[in-house]
Amino acid sequence: MPVCSIHCGRNAVLKRPKTGDALCKECFFEAFESEIHFTITRAKLFKPNSTVAIAASGGKDSTVLAYVMKMLNEKYNYKLKLFLLSIDEGITGYRDDSLNTVKQNRDDYEMPLKILSYKDLYGWTMDEIVAEIGRKNNCTFCGVFRRQALDRGAHLLKVDCLATGHNADDIAETVLMNILRGDVARLNRCTSIVTDNGDGIPRVKPLKYTYEKEIVMYAYFKKLVYFSTECVFAPNAYRGHARMLLKDMEKIDPSVIMKIIQSGETLKVKSTAKLPTLMNCTRCGYISSQETCKACVLLEGLNKGLPKLGIGKSSKVKKALDDIQQNDSLCCSARGNSNVNNIKDLKDKKCLCLGSQNVLSVQIDEISLEKLTVE
Amino acid sequence: MCYVSLRNVNIKNISNFAFQTGYFLISMADLKIALEFGGGAEVLVGNQKVHEVAFPSKNKVWTIGDLLYWIKDNILKERPELFLQDGSVRPGILVLVNDADWELMDTVNYELKSNDRIVFISTLHGG
Incomplete structure (x- = not known):
């Protein structure tokens, strides 16, 4: 059993994909949390005394985000008022179960929770949409509707900021997907840590540089309960192909994830490129x-x-x-x-x-x- | 004698035999392993999170690589390609040996010891 790279004397429990370091549990927690704190402070994601809605799905990313945000808010005195915001797409056997996990988060982390449903917002549940259009393009509907639903929810809650659980793997995956689709406009903005949809409520990604593996390991070692059933409609999603490609490459060299994000960040679209005006x-x-x-x-x-x-x-x-x-x-x-x-x-x-x-x-x-x- | 002849049979048969006959299990199977599936990986093994298994270990070293194929042949209920790929787990499935990352222990080449606890956590699902 290798020992911790920090020389704390304890046995290592994890090989960090980002650095290759072998860390013990305590040193891993410390590194994981302080890197997120560093990301937050360097990009100045939050202003003191602001209200922040955490987009909560009950999955690993948002569960870890809610936990870490609460912890960092107390530890570094961000003075933030934190809320959980969930969207109920109306997917039987998926969202109805995962919402129970969100309710558990609400109780565990003592954060107020607001659930908005597609039925409320659009008059259609995802089940009804799938019945109408089949399973080929349903993720398009779900993704587009969810994006707006979160914006609307943030607006309704009158929060100053909306935090999402997008992790480094997600961002790298999106970069790849936008390249594969030739979507230069999205490629240009998908790596931004703060985005604004025009309503003045910024969306921020505190886990932007956090590897999926570390999020899962963190949740495992901290014994955080999250919901992990695959969306019943997801197998046909285009994103899945980009994800498999990325995971296969990560196996060869885990640093590709950071390199893809870096490529996306430093990439500059030439001035003659035709971009849609917003x-x-x-x-x-x-x-x-x-x-x-x-x-x-x-x-x-x-x-x-x-x-x-x-x-x-x-x-x-x-x-x-x-x-x-x-x-x-x-x-x-x-x-x-x-x-x-x-x-x-x-x-x-x-x-x-x-x-x-x-x-x-x-x-x-x-x-x-x-x-x-x-x- | 019995054991030697059995060793040439494929792994699946040994284990089936071992499961069917308590006697064999106690006398020969001295490598006890606890398997745990989580993060969505339990779906692949009939939604049973914990599996207690035992292998005949006399004259035979079991690596996690061997274990993966045993899992595929014996307890995997559906879509083996979602678990196994190129002789290892599918990228995106994390493996822990006694609560430590298997990447610290030579992954598939790790030699199983009795009472080891092997955990498989899938990361391959949406949020």
């Missing part, structure tokens, strides 16, 4: 590269019985949307009255076809920070 969605006001944001397009497709609408090229989408606009009598009634609210209603505060009742606006008004309590 604007606000004409329907919901969220930041978008198109006139109508992806979430609104996908939702429009679902509500009009054209679920493939948002999957193809944006030029085709625009044409299809114009066609729909001209034929607006189809709205909602195409699917009965079960899915009356779309994103457009958010702004107009009324549904185009029903005119008055809006499920969403009522629910939004009910949510405020004061009402969040630790049960």
